[in-house]
Amino acid sequence: MTQVPRLSRRARWAVPAGALVITGGVIAGSLITVAQAAPGLPPRTAAQLLVDAAQATTPPLTGTVVETASLGLPSLPGTHNPTSVASLITGSHTVRVFYASPEHFRLQVPQQLSETDVIRDGSTGWLWESTRNAVTRFALPPHETHAKERSSQAGVPMTPQQAAQQVLAKAGKTTTVTVASNVSVAGEAAYQLSLTPKDRRSLVGQVTIAIDARNSVPLRVQVFARGASSPAFQVGYTDINFVAPSAWDLRFAPPPGAAVSQASPGGIQGSGKAVQNKAADGATVIGSGWLTVLEMPSSDLTGAALAAGAPGASPDKTGSPVAVNGGAGDTSEVVRALLGSAAPVHGRWGSGRLLRTSLVSVLITDSGKAYIGAVDPTVLYAAAGTAGK
C-alpha cells in the first residue's frame, strides 16, 4: 500500500478554487467565442447573396429560434407571461422549429410546464395550447406557398439575378446595402448582409441579415438602433441542424379530452392580421422607406387598450381562435404603462405626448391623432404638421 502524499491545508483549498476558476473560465470562454467567431468564407457580393437566398429552397431542418427585443422600453407589466405581447417587445422568446417542407412542419413555443404548438400536416393545420387543453383545426389549401411564389414570379418574369439587381437598385436610393463581416450563427458559417438607412432621421442604425453559407437560409436578423452596438431586436437560430425531423413529430391528432374548434383559412388570415386590420381602418401611411410614419386616431391605441382591458371582454369561446391566452389583457396594461411614461411635448404642429424608445417613436397629439415610426421625433412633428393643415 502506497502512502498518498498529504496535501497541506492550504493546498486543499486549491481544489475548489481551481474548480471555480475552470467553471468561470469555461462560461466566459463560451460567451466570448459566441461573440467573436468570424469564419472565413469565399467573398460574395450583396447581389449574389440575394440571388442565392431567392433561389434556395429551405431544406428540412430542426432548430431553435430565439427572438430577443430590448427596445429600451420602461419596465412593463405582464412580461413574465411568455405568450403576452409585452414579452414579445421586451423579453425573449424561444421557438423550436421542426421543418420538413412548407406543408409539413411543427413550431413549438415551449413555456415553463406548458407549450403552444403550430403544426401543419399537409392540408390540415393545428394550433395546440396546452394551458387551455384546446386544439384549433384549420383546413388549409394545398400548395399555398407555391401559388404565392408563382403569382409573384408571373408578375416579374426575370431571372433571379436581374431581380436581385433591381431590388438593390431600388433599395439603393434609401439604403446602403453592403456585405458585412462573416458571422457564425448557431454554429453555421454565414454571410451577413447589412442594410443601412441613408437618412439620418431614421432611428434604425443598421439591419443585418445573416445568410447561411451552405444552404442560403436566413439564419438571423438583427435590428440595431442608431449608435447602438447591441441589437434592439433580434431573431435568429441559436441551434440548427439540417436534418429532417421525424415524421412522428410532424403528425398531430387532437388528444382525448381536449376541446377542438374549427377555423376556416380565412379565419386564420383574418385573426392573424386582426391587429393590422384594426389599425389600418383609420390609419394612413405618411412618407416612405425608412421614414414611414403611421398615422391613426389615438383612440385606436387607447381605445383598444380599454376594450381589451375590460374584464371578460374576450372570453375564450367567443374570442378569436388564434388570440393567445392572456394576451389581450396584457396588451392593455402594456399600452397604459407606455402611455403613462410618455413625455409632454409641444411645437408648431400642436401639443401632445411623445414616447421615445431606442427604435420607435410614438407621438400622441392632443387633437386625437397618433403617429408611430422608427424615426426621429422631428419626422413625427413634421407629419403632424402637414396632417394638421
Place this chain on the structure above:
Amino acid sequence: MSAASTPAAGAPAGPGVVTEAGRIPSPVRAFGRLFGAELRLVLLRRRNLLLLAVTAVFPLIIGIALRLSAPRPQGGNGAGVAFFNQLSGNGVFLTFIALSTLLILVLPVVVAVVAGDSVAGEAGYGTLRYLLAVPAGRTRLLAVKYGVIVTFGLCATFIVSAVALAAGAALFPVGPVTLLSGTTVSLAAGLVRLLFVTLYVAVAMAALGAVGLAISTLTEHAIGAIAAIAIIVVTSEVVDSVPQLAAVGPYLPTHWWLSFDSLLRAPVDTSALLHGLLSFAVYALLFCSFAWARFTSADVTS
C-alpha cells in the same frame, strides 16, 4: 499505512488504526458498511421519518383538493395550475403537479434538513470527533455523508411520485398520457417519462444536497445551516423570477429544476435537459470540493 486509513490533518492517528486497516481487505466493503450504518441512522431518525411522511401527505392533499374542485373535462379552466386541464382526464398528471409544486419549497427543505444536519449536527452534538475516530478518513466520511444525503433526496422524490401516482390513479381516470406538445403516448411510455422526471428531480436535489453539505461543514449549528440552504433556495427562485436579472438566470442553482418539463415534450427537449444536468453536476462538484477542502483541513474540537 493505507491511503484509506490515513488520518486527516488535525486528527492524531490512534495506535489501533494501522492494525484496523490491515484487517479490512476491501475499502469498498468498509465504505459500504459505514454508508449502511449512516443511512440507517438518518432514515430511522424519527424527525426524518416524519419529514418523509409529511412529504407523502402533500400529494394526497393536492390530489384531493383538485378532485373536489373538479376541473371541467372540456378545458377552459384557465391557466392557474400547470397540467390542471390534463389532470381531469389522467391521474398520472397528479405526479407532475405534485413534483412541480413541492419543488418550490418542500423538497428543498427536506433535503436541506438532512444536508444541513449532516456535519453540523454531529459537531453540535459533540459526536463528530468520535465519528472521526472511525478508521475511515475524513474524505471517506464526507463521501458517506454525501451519499446519504443523495439517497435521502432520492427517497423523498420517489415518495412524492409514488404517492401522487397512487392518489392520481385512485381519484382520476388513468389512461394514455397527453404530453405538453399535444402528442398522446401510451400509459407505459408515460410512466417511463415519469420515472425519468423523478430521477431528474432527484439529481437536482442531489446538487442542492452538495450545497447543503458545504454549508454544514462551516458551522456547528445545524439549524443555521438548514436555514441558510432554505434562504439560498428562496433567494435563487426570487432572482430567477425577476425579468431584469434574466442574464444571470441560467447560472442560478434553482433555474433548471422545473426543466423536467422538457421530458414531457415531443420530441424531448434534450438541450434543456442537458443544460440542467450540467448545471447540477457543476454545482455538486464545486460544493463537494469546497466541503472536502473545508472538512479535511478544519480542526475538529467537538
